[in-house]
Amino acid sequence: MKEMLTKQKTALDVEKIRKDFPILKREVYGKPLVYFDNAATSQKPHQVIDVISDYYQNYNANVHRGVHKLSEEATEAYESARKKVANFVNAGDSRQIVFVRNATEAINLVAYSWGRKNIKKGDEILLTEMEHHSNLVPWQILAKEIGAKLEFIPVDELGQLQITNFKSQISKRTKLVAVTHVSNVLGTVNPVKEIIRQIHELSTRNSSPAPKVLIDGAQSVPHMPVSIQNINPDFYVFTGHKMLGPTGIGVLYAKKELLEEMEPFLSGGEMIMEVTLEKSSWNYVPWKFEAGTPDIAGAVGLGAAVDYLSSLGMKNVRYHEKELTAYALETLEKVKNLVVYGPTDTEKRAGVISFNIVDDKGEVAIHPHDLASILDSVGIAVRSGHHCAQPLMKVLGIPAAARVSFYIYNTKEEIDKLSPAIEKAKKIFKV
Amino acid sequence: MIEDQLYRQAILEVAKNPKNRGEIERPDLEARLVNPLCGDEIKLQLKIQHPTSKIEEAMFSGNGCAISQASASLLAEYVVGKSIDEVEKVNSSDILELIGINPTPARLKCAFLSLDTLREALKDDAEGQG
Numbered sequence: 001m002k003e004m005l006t007k008q009k010t011a012l013d014v015e016k017i018r019k020d021f022p023i024l025k026r027e028v029y030g031k032p033l034v035y036f037d038n039a040a041t042s043q044k045p046h047q048v049i050d051v052i053s054d055y056y057q058n059y060n061a062n063v064h065r066g067v068h069k070l071s072e073e074a075t076e077a078y079e080s081a082r083k084k085v086a087n088f089v090n091a092g093d094s095r096q097i098v099f100v101r102n103a104t105e106a107i108n109l110v111a112y113s114w115g116r117k118n119i120k121k122g123d124e125i126l127l128t129e130m131e132h133h134s135n136l137v138p139w140q141i142l143a144k145e146i147g148a149k150l151e152f153i154p155v156d157e158l159g160q161l162q163i164t165n166f167k168s169q170i171s172k173r174t175k176l177v178a179v180t181h182v183s184n185v186l187g188t189v190n191p192v193k194e195i196i197r198q199i200h201e202l203s204t205r206n207s208s209p210a211p212k213v214l215i216d217g218a219q220s221v222p223h224m225p226v227s228i229q230n231i232n233p234d235f236y237v238f239t240g241h242k243m244l245g246p247t248g249i250g251v252l253y254a255k256k257e258l259l260e261e262m263e264p265f266l267s268g269g270e271m272i273m274e275v276t277l278e279k280s281s282w283n284y285v286p287w288k289f290e291a292g293t294p295d296i297a298g299a300v301g302l303g304a305a306v307d308y309l310s311s312l313g314m315k316n317v318r319y320h321e322k323e324l325t326a327y328a329l330e331t332l333e334k335v336k337n338l339v340v341y342g343p344t345d346t347e348k349r350a351g352v353i354s355f356n357i358v359d360d361k362g363e364v365a366i367h368p369h370d371l372a373s374i375l376d377s378v379g380i381a382v383r384s385g386h387h388c389a390q391p392l393m394k395v396l397g398i399p400a401a402a403r404v405s406f407y408i409y410n411t412k413e414e415i416d417k418l419s420p421a422i423e424k425a426k427k428i429f430k431v
Numbered sequence: 432m433i434e435d436q437l438y439r440q441a442i443l444e445v446a447k448n449p450k451n452r453g454e455i456e457r458p459d460l461e462a463r464l465v466n467p468l469c470g471d472e473i474k475l476q477l478k479i480q481h482p483t484s485k486i487e488e489a490m491f492s493g494n495g496c497a498i499s500q501a502s503a504s505l506l507a508e509y510v511v512g513k514s515i516d517e518v519e520k521v522n523s524s525d526i527l528e529l530i531g532i533n534p535t536p537a538r539l540k541c542a543f544l545s546l547d548t549l550r551e552a553l554k555d556d557a558e559g560q561g
Contacts, residue, residue, distance in 0.1 A: 367496035369469050370438070373538060385469040393470070399494055400470055428438050429497075 011316035011323075018409050020045035020308075031379030034414045039184050039219060039352050039405035040383050041241045044305075048244055051304040052297045062293055064270060078296050081303030082286075088306040089217075089236070090227035091253050098252040098259070098286040099299055103218040104134040106237035106252035107178075109289065110214060111138040113262040114235075114254075118212075119175045121147040126169055126177045126211070128153040128161055129395050132184050133388040135216045139178065153179070155395050159186035159342035163195060167202050174211045181220035185387045185403065186342030187325070187352030189220070193231045200232075212258070218242060222407075223321055223350050225314040228253055240298065245305035249298030252289070259285040266291040317408055321351035324406045328353055328415045335419050337365065337431055341396055351406035354387070356398060357422065357431055365431045368402040374425040375402075380417060438497065439532050446497035449504035451511075453490045462551035463493070466544050471495030473503050475548045477510070484515045491548075496541050498534060503545035505529045510549070519553055521546065 018024050023043050026033050035043060055077065061070035063078045086094035100106045115138075119125065125139050129152050143150050151169050154162045161179075170177070177199060182189050192215050203210035214235040220226055222243035228236050235258070240249040254262075264271055264282055271291040273281040282288045309317065326346045332338055337357050343349045359365040368384035375382050383403045386393045393400065404418070425431075455461075458476035465472045472495060478488035489507040494500070509529055510518045526546050527533065534542050 369471070369496035369538070369541065370498070373535070374438070376535075390470065429443065 011319040012312060012408055014320070014409060014411055017045075017312070020047060021409055022046055022049070024409060028379040028381070029377055034380040034410075034417055036404040036406065036410065036414070036418075037381045037383050038222075038407040038410075039242070039403065041247070042222060042244050042407050043409065044244055044246065044301075045308055047308050048246065048301050048304045052246060052301045055297050055300050060296075063296055064287070074296055077300045077303070078294070081299040081306075084303045084306045085251055088310060089221060089238075089253065090229050091236075092229050093256060095284070095286055096253055096256050096259065098254065098289045099294055100250045100252050100289075101248055101295070102241070102250035103216060103237045103239040104250075106235075106250055107135055107214070107216070108138050109252055109265040110235050110237075110254070111142045113265045113289075114212070114258065115139075115142045115176070116146070117263060119143075119146055119148050122173060123148045124151055124171060124174045125149070126151045126153065126166075126174055128179050128190075129155040130159070130161070130183045130186065130188065130389065130392045131178070131180055132216065132218070133390070134218075135178055135180060135214075136391070139176075148175075149173075155392065158344075159183065159188050159396075160348070161188070161190055163191065163198075166195070167198060170199065170202060170211065172206075172208055176212050176214065178214040178216070180216040180218075181226070182217075182223070182350045182352070183342070183389075183392075184219050184352065185354050185389045185392055185401070187219075187349040187354075187405075188343055189224075189348050189350055192233070196232050219350060219352065222309075224318040234258060240302040240305065243302075243305055244308055245302035246298050248295045249302045251302075256285060259289070262289075264288055264291065268292050270294070312408065320408060321406050322346045324410055324412065324415065325349060325351045325353065327412050328404065328406070328418070331415055331419055335422055337426065338422065341398075341401060352403065353405070354401040354403045356401050357426060357429075359431065364398060364400075366425055366429045368400045370429065371402045371422070371425050374428060375418075375421045378417070378421045378424070380421055442501045442530055442532055443497060445501040445504050449491075449500060451490050451504055451507035452492060454492055455488055455490050458490075460552040462548050462554075464544060464548040464551055466495070466499070466540055468540060469495070471499045471541060471544055473499065473544050473548045475503070475507065475545065475552050477552055479515065486510050486513055486515070486518060491545065495544070498530070498532075498538055498541040499544045502526060502530050502542045503548070506545045506549060515553065518549070521549065 021043050059070050059073040061074040063075040082097050083094045086097045153166050156162050196213050200210050212234040215233040217238040221238040236253040238251050241247040268291045271283050271288050273283050340355045356364045357366040372382050372384035385400050455476040459479040461476040463474040472493040474492045476490050480487040489510050491503040491507045
């Protein structure tokens with residue numbers, strides 16, 4: 001009876017899930033692995049590992065070229081992965097899904113192919129202070145090259161975007177707004193649907209064309225239900241390896257009319273329609289953007305990851321992580337000299353918690369790198385550093401932070417190991 | 432235990448109360464390096480005695496983890512009084528000996544940031560002479 005009650009309480013059968021992940025059996029320094037670095041990359045279930053090995057063992061061939069059986073099977077698997085991914089994020093027509101290497105490459109593709117053609121000297125690009133470097137650096141380079149200007153939506157002390165006034169930051173020259181769906185440092189879930197709605201409302205009122213909107217979904221798609229058609233962005237990017245898939249496969253969603261007018265990013269084989277010695281014409285979308293032999297195994301693996309997550313239900317995944325996050329926040333709150341950054345309301349926060357140990361003056365007392373090393377010594381894997389978000393660290397007034405981030409296989413029992421490990425670090429560092 | 436190797440009490444003391452921390456007003460050589468992985472930052476400044484080419488003063492500044500800061504402090508202390516030729520020969524095993532711990536592979540970068548900064552500063556000298 002008691003067991004049934006606990007099972008009802010959590011939305012996922014975590015015990016069963018954990019059995020699917022071979023890596024969770026391993027030990028680190030003789031201690032069971034507690035993997036809390038999921039915002040960096042997730043672990044992979046055998047269902048994903050197996051389909052990749054099955055592809056190489058049974059139907060490895062190049063896609064879209066051969067007429068032979070193996071090539072047919074490989075093409076079918078590759079294209080069916082595209083459809084699975086499109087369904088998973090409710091993207092509509094699967095030809096709006098371009099396979100790339102990762103979210104970073106997807107943003108670079110947009111900056112290169114769309115940005116260079118549509119952003120002119122004196123135009124503006126509106127970003128936020130909480131972007132990952134991947135959604136900042138490509139725009140810095142583009143802006144410098146073209147002579148465009150970058151603007152930033154500020155972050156308040158709770159780690160939330162200050163959007164009450166953001167419309168005043170949009171001018172006639174704003175050609176692009178690029179916002180992360182979930183902060184990789186603070187876990188803040190940004191109201192991207194509302195932001196896009198307001199942008200469109202503003203442009204209707206001013207009868208001027210709306211700036212295009214790019215959403216970085218690297219930290220949202222793995223952890224919560226995402227409907228791209230409902231959010232209605234022009235571009236939406238995410239990566240496979242943070243959502244149980246292999247490394248090397250990422251996704252760019254773009255509205256079809258945009259993909260059609262965009263120039264190719266990389267060129268060569270696969271992306272062409274017809275080639276003469278003088279000139280070439282481009283393949284249909286999305287293949288126009290998939291030059292060269294793609295990561296077929298990666299796509300097939302991502303397809304299996306999406307199947308796995310769908311079988312759990314993304315609402316349940318989100319619910320599980322909310323529970324863990326609330327529990328972890330509660331646990332960390334009890335640790336003296338510990339400060340947590342970001343929103344306290346788990347409705348507005350994903351399963352990401354950044355924190356520091358501070359002294360009585362509020363200064364960082366244990367460098368997060370040292371803290372992470374001590375947690376590592378008891379088998380707890382956390383991230384430490386600036387999390388590829390140096391401007392945000394500056395806003396928070398800290399050089400770095402330690403970060404725990406959760407996923408479907410994490411448990412409250414694992415979270416219980418955090419406080420004693422942190423206390424151990426405090427003892428060593430005499431805080 | 433790994434953390435005992437990593438955080439020998441002596442190292443923590445050095446990190447907390449580093450020697451040779453500060454700025455030299457008119458250094459002969461200086462370099463500043465950042466570890467892009469974690470944002471640790473070390474600036475190393477040297478004052479050279481002429482014509483002996485001995486290091487008269489060495490100061491470091493910056494911020495980072497206990498290992499990077501302790502290593503910078505110990506290295507700055509170590510090079511004072513040595514000739515540039517001698518200091519050019521300092522290598523990574525010297526650093527490990529100085530700090531007396533054996534960091535995990537991921538943390539070696541922290542320990543060697545000060546050595547890299549020293550080499551960068553000396554490169555400056557070689558270029559100046561060239």
